[in-house]
Amino acid sequence: MGIPIYFLALFAILIILVAAVVVYFQVCKRHINKALEATESKRTSMVPPYKAAIVMTIIVLLIGILISYYAGYATAYKHYDEDVWVISASDIQTFYAEVKKVDEHSILVEGISLNDEDYRGEFRYDLWEGLNISRQETVIPLSDLSEGDLVSITLLTDRTGITNIFKIQLLTDVN
Known part of the structure; x- marks a missing residue:
């Protein structure tokens, strides 16, 4: 028996979340290093890490809810479709x-x-x-x-x- 597709999708979303967080922190670290080296007039502002983490968490929660809904619907429909033709x-x-x-x-x-x-x-x-x-x-x-x-x-x-x-x-x- 294989792994259900919605587990694979959830795993992919978690990998995307981790990758986004890692990329964000790399960009943030590079930005901080440039800001320390630059003069006051050349500095640009960047979104604070906690705000980016909150936005990403909300996005992952919404995607997780959608995946859960569709996975539950698909599973329930599959069970219904299998049972509808069984006669006792x-x-x-x-x-x-x-x-x-x-x-x-x-x-x-x-x-x-x-x-x-x-x-x-x-x-x-x-x-x-x-x-x-x-x-x-x-x-x-x-x-x-x-x-x-x-x-x-x-x-x-x-x-x-x-x-x-x-x-x-x-x-x-x-x-």
Whole structure:
């Protein structure tokens, strides 16, 4: 496992800070030596070292805050992106129901008594285009479902907590 990029960036910023301080003190030392050798009229003023140190510290703190923000954002987004497609067994639920009513884009079903208590009673689901409705491994249209048919409904819950129908399978034909 390599070193995270934000540690490298932070290290680079610290090196730049140290280099700037060293260069500043070299320039300051040269300026002081010239000032001691020069006459009173040729002297130029220079920023005191403590003011330069304060300015550099503020700049490094701001850069550090920005790096921390973006590194945290990148890490959190990476973890979210990895976890969003992971499905656990508790995210998939199947229950059995009797079809009560079939509309063009929705279905009303009543869970049978073999189901858990959560899946007994009436449920209305809006159906999206491309939903897999099948009978014995053969894809069938929604119009093939009719009142009284026994179906198994597989629900999938995503990471945001939204539950949608993943698959409807016709179990028996009542003709």
